[in-house]
Amino acid sequence: MKVVKFGGSSLASGEQIEKVFRIIVSDPERKVVVVSAPGKRNPDDLKVTDLLIDCADRALRLGDAGDLFHSVLDRYILIAKQLKLPEGIISRIHDDLLNVINGDKSSPDHYLDAVKASGEDNLAKLIAAYFQAQGVEAHYVNPGEAGMIVTDEPGNARILPEAYDHLFSLRSRSGILIVPGFFGYTENGKVLTFSRSGSDITGSILANGIKASLYENFTDVDAVYSVNPNVVDDPKEIKELTYREMRELSYAGFSVFHDEALIPAFKAGIPVHIKNTNNPNAPGTKVMNERKAVNGPVIGIASDQGFCSVYVSKYLMNREVGFGRTLLQILVELGLSYEHTPSGIDDISIIIRQSQINEELEQQIIDRIYEELHADEVKIERNLALVMIVGEGMRHNVGTMARASTALARAGINIEMINQGSSEVSMMFGVKEAEEARAVQALYREFFD
Amino acid sequence: MKVVKFGGSSLASGEQIEKVFRIIVSDPERKVVVVSAPGKRNPDDLKVTDLLIDCADRALRLGDAGDLFHSVLDRYILIAKQLKLPEGIISRIHDDLLNVINGDKSSPDHYLDAVKASGEDNLAKLIAAYFQAQGVEAHYVNPGEAGMIVTDEPGNARILPEAYDHLFSLRSRSGILIVPGFFGYTENGKVLTFSRSGSDITGSILANGIKASLYENFTDVDAVYSVNPNVVDDPKEIKELTYREMRELSYAGFSVFHDEALIPAFKAGIPVHIKNTNNPNAPGTKVMNERKAVNGPVIGIASDQGFCSVYVSKYLMNREVGFGRTLLQILVELGLSYEHTPSGIDDISIIIRQSQINEELEQQIIDRIYEELHADEVKIERNLALVMIVGEGMRHNVGTMARASTALARAGINIEMINQGSSEVSMMFGVKEAEEARAVQALYREFFD
Numbered sequence: 090m091k092v093v094k095f096g097g098s099s100l101a102s103g104e105q106i107e108k109v110f111r112i113i114v115s116d117p118e119r120k121v122v123v124v125s126a127p128g129k130r131n132p133d134d135l136k137v138t139d140l141l142i143d144c145a146d147r148a149l150r151l152g153d154a155g156d157l158f159h160s161v162l163d164r165y166i167l168i169a170k171q172l173k174l175p176e177g178i179i180s181r182i183h184d185d186l187l188n189v190i191n192g193d194k195s196s197p198d199h200y201l202d203a204v205k206a207s208g209e210d211n212l213a214k215l216i217a218a219y220f221q222a223q224g225v226e227a228h229y230v231n232p233g234e235a236g237m238i239v240t241d242e243p244g245n246a247r248i249l250p251e252a253y254d255h256l257f258s259l260r261s262r263s264g265i266l267i268v269p270g271f272f273g274y275t276e277n278g279k280v281l282t283f284s285r286s287g288s289d290i291t292g293s294i295l296a297n298g299i300k301a302s303l304y305e306n307f308t309d310v311d312a313v314y315s316v317n318p319n320v321v322d323d324p325k326e327i328k329e330l331t332y333r334e335m336r337e338l339s340y341a342g343f344s345v346f347h348d349e350a351l352i353p354a355f356k357a358g359i360p361v362h363i364k365n366t367n368n369p370n371a372p373g374t375k376v377m378n379e380r381k382a383v384n385g386p387v388i389g390i391a392s393d394q395g396f397c398s399v400y401v402s403k404y405l406m407n408r409e410v411g412f413g414r415t416l417l418q419i420l421v422e423l424g425l426s427y428e429h430t431p432s433g434i435d436d437i438s439i440i441i442r443q444s445q446i447n448e449e450l451e452q453q454i455i456d457r458i459y460e461e462l463h464a465d466e467v468k469i470e471r472n473l474a475l476v477m478i479v480g481e482g483m484r485h486n487v488g489t490m491a492r493a494s495t496a497l498a499r500a501g502i503n504i505e506m507i508n509q510g511s512s513e514v515s516m517m518f519g520v521k522e523a524e525e526a527r528a529v530q531a532l533y534r535e536f537f538d
Numbered sequence: 539m540k541v542v543k544f545g546g547s548s549l550a551s552g553e554q555i556e557k558v559f560r561i562i563v564s565d566p567e568r569k570v571v572v573v574s575a576p577g578k579r580n581p582d583d584l585k586v587t588d589l590l591i592d593c594a595d596r597a598l599r600l601g602d603a604g605d606l607f608h609s610v611l612d613r614y615i616l617i618a619k620q621l622k623l624p625e626g627i628i629s630r631i632h633d634d635l636l637n638v639i640n641g642d643k644s645s646p647d648h649y650l651d652a653v654k655a656s657g658e659d660n661l662a663k664l665i666a667a668y669f670q671a672q673g674v675e676a677h678y679v680n681p682g683e684a685g686m687i688v689t690d691e692p693g694n695a696r697i698l699p700e701a702y703d704h705l706f707s708l709r710s711r712s713g714i715l716i717v718p719g720f721f722g723y724t725e726n727g728k729v730l731t732f733s734r735s736g737s738d739i740t741g742s743i744l745a746n747g748i749k750a751s752l753y754e755n756f757t758d759v760d761a762v763y764s765v766n767p768n769v770v771d772d773p774k775e776i777k778e779l780t781y782r783e784m785r786e787l788s789y790a791g792f793s794v795f796h797d798e799a800l801i802p803a804f805k806a807g808i809p810v811h812i813k814n815t816n817n818p819n820a821p822g823t824k825v826m827n828e829r830k831a832v833n834g835p836v837i838g839i840a841s842d843q844g845f846c847s848v849y850v851s852k853y854l855m856n857r858e859v860g861f862g863r864t865l866l867q868i869l870v871e872l873g874l875s876y877e878h879t880p881s882g883i884d885d886i887s888i889i890i891r892q893s894q895i896n897e898e899l900e901q902q903i904i905d906r907i908y909e910e911l912h913a914d915e916v917k918i919e920r921n922l923a924l925v926m927i928v929g930e931g932m933r934h935n936v937g938t939m940a941r942a943s944t945a946l947a948r949a950g951i952n953i954e955m956i957n958q959g960s961s962e963v964s965m966m967f968g969v970k971e972a973e974e975a976r977a978v979q980a981l982y983r984e985f986f987d
Contacts, residue, residue, distance in 0.1 A: 188963045235599075340856065340883040351855060404781075405798065407789065417863040426859045429881050431957055433964050434789040435782075488947035490956065495944055498937035507939065507965075508880055509956040515882050516956075 090260065092121045093305040094270065094292030097128020097136055099366035100212060103171020106219060112307065112369050113265060114225060121259060121290040121299060123270045124216055126208030127164050137164050137208045144190060145204040149197050154190050162186060163185045165211060184213045198243035202272070202432055203280040209269035209288065216268040226264030233274035235259055237294070239281050245498045246273055246281035248294050248353070256298025270293060286347035286369040293361075293490050297353040304419045307366045313338075313374040316390045320526050321533045327388055328372060329380035337479040337515040351376070380479075386482040387536040392529050394522050396428065396473040397443035398506065401458055402436035402466045412462065413437065419457050423450065428475075429517070438506060440519065443471055473505060474525035476518045486511045493518070496535035502528050539709065541570045542754040543719065543741030545751050546577020546585055548815035549661060552620020555668060560610025561756065561818050562714060563674060570708060570748060572719045572741040573665055576613050586613050586657045591640060594653040598646050603639050613633060614660060627667040631660045641705045647692035651721065652729040658718035658737065666716040675713030682723035684708055686743070688730050695722055695730035695800070697743050701858075705747025717744065728841070738799035742810075746802040753803045756815045762787075762823040765839045769975050771981045776837055777821060778829035785842045786928040786964040800825070828930075835931040835938045836985040843971045845877065845922040846892040847955065850907055851885035861911065862886065868906050872899065878957050887955060889968065892920055922954060923974035925967045927981055933962045942967070945984035951977050 220227030236255020270288025506519030669676030685704020719737025761775035955968030
């Protein structure tokens, strides 16, 4: 039994939904279908979710959504026409949408969540109607009725542990179940949305809840690439990826999944298969607990810009019990989170995302470290990039660092910082931003060419 | 004007003191001579300081030092005979020693300090007498009278800032000044000793106080070696070393100096010249703020055993503000100091000296991290060695990491951890203890052969 999730671009038009239909019915194991709201049909198009946010904003300010109401409804009307659906479904969506937009505005956050959620909810109803019109037994399933109970945190709801037991009973329902992604219900019946990539979260929770054998996640790319295609031409596709590898890659610029989305599937040990709605026969990329295929130590290379390093040195720092903790405490008090803390004997560098600091805060950081820790030197170096090579195959693979650092040296790139902990699933190199692309290319040539 | 310090083995016998005399008079700039207590004459010999500690212990327990008194005095009598000194100096030392041993025992710690300090004090008197007997103007200088004022911390006294001004006036005294190392006086006249390597500290303070042009430190080796001679045969000598390099090397097994000893000289920018009393024409090793001679990126290789790694992983750790700080707080509360914290995205390893933890504490660490941080995995790996390559020449030297890691890979050594901060004066590799010697040898071959 599989859970299958489709992203917004896979559901943006009638033509796309026909592809989805063929994908679902081609495999009787595809039982639970999670749908997003209609996405962009072309790069200049608007997503229904963004239109709904505008609707909610306007309604909160002016009392009604005005023309925006029809901008949303028209998307559904067009899809219904393309799919040759009877009128009934559109009047149902019209009434639902009107109802939501005219709903209780006493808590703007809750109101916004309810309006946003309608994008997925109405498309799920439409798709269920389309499946039925094709003579396939399919049912729209309301998340609340299915037991998708969440915390009362608008825009950032979290699933409650007891929800999984409720969801398990979906297994015994007949037909294909069409579930809107992105939202759940509080115990007293309010609609609350998950965070970013909310439909991925719904799919992941459902996969866990029904103990699926596989969570298929259909999007618009054939596979996850081993490196950013904007940096390296025609890069290799990744066939299999472990959860840890995916997480390490997504840290530094890979945006396959919002990290938290996969936790429920990950915890239940359910593999996630990333596939292309527009090319369903492509093998795709499978994310799993362990992978068999070992094609060299490195599976992917990721990189991200916008880091800076706070360098602190003090003679005999190493002897001062509590130095590091006090230093981190200063950062916490200044509201900063940090990424890594490579250290020498009498120096430590704290790598932070520089979007967090402006010039004033930079001076505060420097002043406090001098004052409270009596440092000999404090300096901030901006515009660093972190380049990571990732792969379970690096565990106990003697020589990966030698290959990586030799490749960087050959390209004339100075390594500002190295961080290799005992996980051995990744190695991280700090380089100047200006050298980021060349560093990634050099590492790609070494491990993939 | 130079400060010259001699270690215990350079002063263990009359013959050695004759060498010292010739060294001092060969350079009129050698103005202030700091002496240790008589050291070992052969590997099975006893140091006078250790004999004095036994004396103090016995006197505290039984009221007098018994035969131990004569064991100490005999060392001075023998040296005086070897140097053909008149009887007067021995009766002076006899009386001083008796006086100290019969001194106030109401504070055992202070009593112990006074007895220990007499080892240096009496040898300084003897050496001043010997210089005078050779017709050279030389004076014993009592540290209290010279203004060496210290804090009242037995066994760990610290110089008070105002002492430096007093000491500056030593410049205008006539003749060679023989100053006992290892101790100073509190403001109300109590004798207090410095910590370990106390004579090095005295020399360093005096160098700062008189604004010496050089602090010469005579010991029993020709120079500092680039690597432990027990691991690599006939290693290269280091001609020049910066303070930072020395500090990094001394962290991991190099025992040239007790780190803190050099701070006063270091702060005044005074170079330290390490030389051999038994071979004073050897060039020795100079420790200074900056060095000119650049013979490749690496100046030395050091290593030390007895580390362990506390590995903590938690999915999405990276998102948890304060995770690292809380982790370090747990260690501080358990009384542990840590060395380094290399980290991945969702894992962090804390490198600590394993002498700090027994099995019970190990379990406590693991339990608390699981409980308080809800970690997914916590494990402790013992028996790690840290191997460091050190050199100012590594700054902005592209390819040093490539050479080092390739050398280790060629020797089949797995790198458990790498830590390279932005100081770029050192790179640190964590390896299994069993591979430590082979790792050091491989790195030596790469950078020195």
